[in-house]
Amino acid sequence: MNDASDLLRTYVSALPALWIADTARHLVAAALMAAIVAVFWRAGLAARKLQARHATGRDIRREILALLRSSLVFSLLAAGVVVAAVQGWFTIYWGFGRAGPLYLVLSLVLVAHDTWFYWTHRAMHHPHLFAVFHRAHHLSRTPTAWAAYSFSVPEAIVQGAFVPLFLVFMPMHEIALLLFLVVQIGRNVMGHCGVEVHPAAFGPGRWLAWNTTTTHHDLHHETGRTNYGLYFHWWDKMMGTEHPDYRRRFEAIGQPLSA
Numbered sequence: 103m104n105d106a107s108d109l110l111r112t113y114v115s116a117l118p119a120l121w122i123a124d125t126a127r128h129l130v131a132a133a134l135m136a137a138i139v140a141v142f143w144r145a146g147l148a149a150r151k152l153q154a155r156h157a158t159g160r161d162i163r164r165e166i167l168a169l170l171r172s173s174l175v176f177s178l179l180a181a182g183v184v185v186a187a188v189q190g191w192f193t194i195y196w197g198f199g200r201a202g203p204l205y206l207v208l209s210l211v212l213v214a215h216d217t218w219f220y221w222t223h224r225a226m227h228h229p230h231l232f233a234v235f236h237r238a239h240h241l242s243r244t245p246t247a248w249a250a251y252s253f254s255v256p257e258a259i260v261q262g263a264f265v266p267l268f269l270v271f272m273p274m275h276e277i278a279l280l281l282f283l284v285v286q287i288g289r290n291v292m293g294h295c296g297v298e299v300h301p302a303a304f305g306p307g308r309w310l311a312w313n314t315t316t317t318h319h320d321l322h323h324e325t326g327r328t329n330y331g332l333y334f335h336w337w338d339k340m341m342g343t344e345h346p347d348y349r350r351r352f353e354a355i356g357q358p359l360s361a
């Protein structure tokens with residue numbers, strides 16, 4: 103079935119479920135993270151707040167609206183992925199006959215996505231691109247969990263283009279794809295939640311330091327122009343773009359904030 107109307111029918115029939123699932127995934131993850139911050143605020147998270155400034159109700163409303171808009175853009179792209187998979191242009195496989203590569207694909211996809219994110223993110227900070235692509239995300243100077251997918255439409259397209267591009271080169275197991283989507287939103291809401299939720303072992307110089315932390319991405323929102331990475335600190339280390347104060351800021355968690 104290569105007829106254009108068949109392709110369109112597949113696209114249109116896949117879209118509603120993908121839209122609902124993507125919107126729900128983003129809303130549930132952000133709401134869960136916001137609830138964790140609220141519930142454990144007095145139990146210790148208040149002392150781990152990263153900025154003296156508080157996000158306003160207006161900030162949060164803008165972030166939620168942009169998250170909903172990004173969910174729509176992502177599902178429009180995901181419906182295209184379904185068409186490509188049905189046509190056999192992409193391989194999204196199921197079953198455990200090929201389970202061996204599952205772990206490999208999952209680890210590869212995270213490293214590849216981190217690379218995609220780092221370089222597109224740096225490019226979007228270029229003065230010629232910033233206003234169109236990335237300014238909307240940086241309206242959140244003091245981000246909250248709701249800012250995870252607070253993107254302009256052009257930035258949402260850049261972010262959403264990663265999975266289709268990856269699938270051009272690599273077959274993916276359905277579970278790897280699902281886990282990737284879960285890890286992606288999970289790490290994103292953790293990075294934006296405004297309080298450091300990673301234990302000390304993730305801090306610079308410690309054994310899990312190769313992962314980014316909330317402090318890492320929060321500093322990016324607060325100051326811009328450093329800490330472009332998403333999951334890992336490798337690219338920032340290699341390219342000399344880690345915030346010079348990152349270590350001190352991470353180690354100062356729990357101490358009183360100055361305005």
Ligand SMILES: [Zn+2]
Binds near residue numbers: 223227236240322
């Ligand atoms: Zn940025």
Ligand SMILES: [Zn+2]
Binds near residue numbers: 239
């Ligand atoms: Zn951000």
